[in-house]
Amino acid sequence: MTQGIEFLEVIYEQLHEAGIIRSKGEFSERLLGKSPSYLTSMRARKRVISGEVIMGLGDRLMAEIAELGSDPSHAQIRSELRRAVAWVNYHLADQTIPDGIVPWEQPTAKSPQAPKPMAWLRVLASILAIGSVGRISS
Structure with a gap:
């Protein structure tokens, strides 16, 4: 069993591709x-990664973000680190879902984007816009 290993490798790849981590x-x-x-x-x-290791990863990522401060030259690095923190939080939350409930699809190295919670709003806006096209304005 390799529970957690794949997740850590996805985070590693994301940070490696961004040039934040070298190895x-x-x-x-x-x-x-x-x-x-x-x-x-x-x-x-083929060991299981403990939740403590994942939580420690989240804490260390947050410490890295804090250490960078608000210098605009580090905006891209902060963005990548925040994305990694979001995935850590998602992974930890996903571990609390009871068996039998289908969770969201796990991230892959090819798609490190977090789910977009406001997507439904854009769909609704487009539906409302389509519905108003046929109306005659007064």
């Missing part, structure tokens, strides 16, 4: 608070 070893040490070989070792041994 799995750096990710393991800097953001998981573990030894440099933690991520690859846990994958090889």
Whole structure:
């Protein structure tokens, strides 16, 4: 069983592609608070990742964001880190869903965008706009 490993690897890939993390070893040490070989070792041994490790990742990501401050030159990095925090929160919340309830689709390295909660509003607005096209204005 590799529960949690895939999730950590998705976060690693996202941060690696953004240039924030250079290696799995750096990710393991800097953001998981573990030894440099933690991520690859846990994958090889097919171990389950504890919730504490995931929560620690969220805390360390938030600390990285705070450390960057509000300097505009770090806006892109802060954005990527916030996206990773959102996925951590989503993953932790998803773990609380009882068996039998179908959760949202898990993120992949190809699609690290969080679900868009306001999409329904845009659909409603387009429906209302279509309905008003045929009306005669007074």
